[in-house]
Structures are given as C-alpha cells and as structure tokens.
Amino acid sequence: MSDQESSTSTSQTEGEVEGELDEEVDTEMEGEGEHDSKHRDSPPLQISSFSSTLRAVIRIKQKYHALKKRRQEAEGDGALTGATGRTSPKIFTFDGTTPIALSVPQKKKRKRRRRVMYPNRGKRRAPPKPARSRAKYCLYLLFAIVFVQVYNAIENLDDHLLRYDLEGLDKTLRREVFGQQGAVEGLLSHLKEYLSTYVHNKPWCCPCTAPAGVGKSHLGRLLAGHFRSVVETLVLQYYVLHHCPQEADALQCARDLSALISEIVERAEEEEKIPLFIFDEAEHMHGEILDVLLQLVSSEQTNEYLNAIYLFLSNLGHSHITKHMLHNSSSTSMAKSGRYSHFVKELTPILRNTLEKLHVLWTEADILPLGLLEKGQVMECFLDEMTREGFYPDHTNIERLAGEIEYYPEVGGHEYSQTGCKQVVAKVNLL
Structure with missing residues (x-):
C-alpha cells in the first residue's frame, strides 16, 4: 500500500469517528431540545433538572474521549503490524492502484576465495625456513667450554x-x-x-x-x-x-x-x-x-x-x-x-x-x-737368585735346593712353603 493511500484512509477514519461522535452529540442535544421545548410551557427549571443535564453532558464527553482513545490505540496497533485499523468497508477496484513490488530475498554474497596456486612440477617452492634462535649458539658455546674443561682435567690427571x-x-x-x-x-x-x-x-x-x-x-x-x-x-x-x-x-x-x-x-x-x-x-x-x-x-x-x-x-x-x-x-x-x-x-x-x-x-x-708361596714359586726365587749370582740355572739343582725347604702338608693340590723365599739367599751362597 502506498503512502498516499494510507494517509487518505487515516483521514477518512478520523472524519468518520468525529462524524459519529457529532451525530451522537446532536441526537442527545436534539433530545434535550425536544425535552426543553416540551417543557417550555412548563414552569421554570428546577435544580434537579439542571443536574441531570450536566450529568448527561459529562457522560457524553467521557464517551467521546473513550471512543477517541480506542481509535488511537487501534491506529497504533495497525501501524506496528502493518495492517489497517477497523475502518468502514471500502469498494475494492484496480483503478489508481500501483502494482505491489514483491520483495525477493537476496542471496548473501559469498566471499571469493583465493585461488590455490599449485607449483609446477619443474619448479617447486622451498618451504619457509624457521627463524634461527641465538640461544642455540650460546648452548653450543657452553658445550664446547664443558668439553674443554673435562678434557683438560683428564689430561691433568694423566x-x-x-x-x-x-x-x-x-x-x-x-x-x-x-x-x-x-x-x-x-x-x-x-x-x-x-x-x-x-x-x-x-x-x-x-x-x-x-x-x-x-x-x-x-x-x-x-x-x-x-x-x-x-x-x-x-x-x-x-x-x-x-x-x-x-x-x-x-x-x-x-x-x-x-x-x-x-x-x-x-x-x-x-x-x-x-x-x-x-x-x-x-x-x-x-x-x-x-x-x-x-x-x-x-x-x-x-x-x-x-x-x-x-x-x-x-x-x-x-x-x-x-x-x-x-x-x-x-x-x-x-x-x-x-x-x-x-x-x-x-x-x-x-x-x-x-x-x-x-x-x-x-x-x-x-x-x-x-x-x-707354593713350591713352584719358591723355585722361581732360586732361579732369580742363581742368575744374579752368576750360577748356571740347572733345573735339577734348583729342584734339589727347593726340596730342602720345609712345606706344609699338601692341601688341594698345593704345597705351601713355611718360610717362603727367606732361605733362598743363604742356600745359594753355599753353592
């Protein structure tokens, strides 16, 4: 519905309401006039008749305001819902009307995605290099210092x-x-x-x-x-x-x-x-x-x-x-x-x-x-002493000298000397 039509309908409804109210008031006034004309020839008005007239006027005024308020509320509801209020029926014709434009819901525009660029087979893009941290160099330096210190400590021990x-x-x-x-x-x-x-x-x-x-x-x-x-x-x-x-x-x-x-x-x-x-x-x-x-x-x-x-x-x-x-x-x-x-x-x-x-x-x-010391180890003592003194290391002679030393009883296949190599030097000197 166009704005011109809505304004004309609103003015018509207001005129109609006011006309109805005026008619009601006129009818009331005419009734009162007839009542007055009937009673003109009657004796003068009393206090009771005056009060009834006043009450009628007040009642008419209240009714007028109530109708007006009801009309305003109806107009307000119609304006919010987009529908016309209660008005007198109108004859529907196609003259002077404009075609209503149907509101077609528009599709939301989608953001255009960037096109994925794939590298060619011959030319491949290198992956991004991670940022180098300077702390790594400090760590390498610390390792080098510790290694040098440990190496020097080992060298000092040697x-x-x-x-x-x-x-x-x-x-x-x-x-x-x-x-x-x-x-x-x-x-x-x-x-x-x-x-x-x-x-x-x-x-x-x-x-x-x-x-x-x-x-x-x-x-x-x-x-x-x-x-x-x-x-x-x-x-x-x-x-x-x-x-x-x-x-x-x-x-x-x-x-x-x-x-x-x-x-x-x-x-x-x-x-x-x-x-x-x-x-x-x-x-x-x-x-x-x-x-x-x-x-x-x-x-x-x-x-x-x-x-x-x-x-x-x-x-x-x-x-x-x-x-x-x-x-x-x-x-x-x-x-x-x-x-x-x-x-x-x-x-x-x-x-x-x-x-x-x-x-x-x-x-x-x-x-x-x-x-x-066992007997074989005592014989080694004789061999070493005889070599030092310049004697020929005869095995038979060494066994004879070793047999002259006292031993403990043989235990577990071992024959231990009671005096060890203590008498070796003295016996070699007797040769």
Whole structure:
C-alpha cells in the first residue's frame, strides 16, 4: 500500500469517528431540545433538572474521549503490524492502484576465495625456513667450554700420573715379586687412584700383612727404589729395629720421626708432590711411635699432611692368613686377581678385628694381605737368585735346593712353603 493511500484512509477514519461522535452529540442535544421545548410551557427549571443535564453532558464527553482513545490505540496497533485499523468497508477496484513490488530475498554474497596456486612440477617452492634462535649458539658455546674443561682435567690427571711412572713400577713388581700378582695389582690400583689427584681429604694408610718370607720386605725395597727415582728425597724407609731398637728411647724416637715427617711433608707441599713413607717390621713399633703416626694421619691436620702415603709392612695376623689358605685351598692359583679379590674379601674383616685390638691406627686403614708361596714359586726365587749370582740355572739343582725347604702338608693340590723365599739367599751362597 502506498503512502498516499494510507494517509487518505487515516483521514477518512478520523472524519468518520468525529462524524459519529457529532451525530451522537446532536441526537442527545436534539433530545434535550425536544425535552426543553416540551417543557417550555412548563414552569421554570428546577435544580434537579439542571443536574441531570450536566450529568448527561459529562457522560457524553467521557464517551467521546473513550471512543477517541480506542481509535488511537487501534491506529497504533495497525501501524506496528502493518495492517489497517477497523475502518468502514471500502469498494475494492484496480483503478489508481500501483502494482505491489514483491520483495525477493537476496542471496548473501559469498566471499571469493583465493585461488590455490599449485607449483609446477619443474619448479617447486622451498618451504619457509624457521627463524634461527641465538640461544642455540650460546648452548653450543657452553658445550664446547664443558668439553674443554673435562678434557683438560683428564689430561691433568694423566700428567700427574706420568711423573710417578706407575707403568714402570708395574713392570718392575711383576718381574721381581713372585707369587703375589693379585696383591701387586691391588697395590697398583690403590696407588693409581690416590696419585691421580694432588689434593686429598686424608692420607692413604695401608698395612701390608703377610707371613714370613713371602716378599713383603722385598716389595718395600722395590717401592722405595722406584719412588726415589721419581720424587727423589720425598721417600722415607724406616726400619723400626734399626732406627729405634730400645723401648726406652721410644719417646725420643717418636719426636724425631715426627720432625722428619714434617720436614718431608713441607718439602713435598712446595714441589706439589706426594711423599711415600715405608715402615718395615711394623709389628715391633712402640706405642709412642704409633700415637705420633695416628696424629699425623688424622684428618684434623693441615693440607700438606693429608697428601701422603703410609705403607706398613708387618706379619700381624699372619696366623689367620696361613689358616685361611690351608683350609680354603683350591685348584685356582692365588696369583690370579679374581681369586685374590675373593681372598681379600674374606680375610679383611678378620684382620681388621685383630689389628684394631692392637692400636687405633689400623681402624680406617686399607689392609693388603699377602698369601703363602707354593713350591713352584719358591723355585722361581732360586732361579732369580742363581742368575744374579752368576750360577748356571740347572733345573735339577734348583729342584734339589727347593726340596730342602720345609712345606706344609699338601692341601688341594698345593704345597705351601713355611718360610717362603727367606732361605733362598743363604742356600745359594753355599753353592
């Protein structure tokens, strides 16, 4: 419907309502006029007739306003819903009308998608390169620094061990010491571990216990000779029966020994080397000397006293070693390292208990036991001694000399010597 038609219909409805209201009012007024004309000839109006007229006027006015208000509400509802209000019927014709344009819903415009461009077979686009992070270079630099530090530390350990020539010591001990290859390997392992660094939290104390004649004194002499060629004056070889034979001089011997050790330790601190102290025949050491050594090896000392090696050679606990070997002999030779490690594991608690009862010095020491020598190993001692003295190494003569030595009863296919190689030098000198 056009705007012109809606305005004309609205004006017509308003005119019609007003006309209806006027007609109603006129009818009321005409009725009242007729009533007045009828009563003109009547006597004058009273108060009651005047009040009824006023009430009629008010009622007409209220009705007028109610109709008008109802009409306005109807027009408002029609304007909201798009429909015409209640009006008088109209004659429908096609004259003067305009065709109503049908509203066709329009389709929403879709966004045009970009066309996917595929690369040609011959030319392929390279994938985008990820952005490089600068933190990677810092990480690579950190790895390089750590690698250099570790490499230098390993090189420093090797350089520190090279000055002691442990490879040369290993060859010497394997060539000169007979029947104690397991003990030699254990000793070299401890030395390599301790000498690999210069700074320690305590000195290394090692009591080397064994029966008589198995080569512990010979082992001490070989160690002293090798380290004298490496660290020169930083080696002390102390024989108890020679340096302090009298018990009455034990206190003075302890003081002299303490002063001598302090002097060597201070010199070693200046040269940044580890000194070696070898005490042979330690079973004859007096209590005063052991007390002084206990103070020197304690961890409460200054740094220079913590970097030292104390090796004690004695026959303490030799009865336990002999008994254990005679009761636990097998076909496996004690010279092999596997058998020796089992031998040490079984004997260490027994020997430690025995040594701790003698003195507190042996409480935290690493005990290194040496086993008995078999008859074949005694024959090797004869062969080496005869070669040194210039005798022809006759096998028959060597067997004869080895047979003159006393042995324990054969156990498990092994024949152990009671005196080891102790009598070898004397018998060779009689030739």
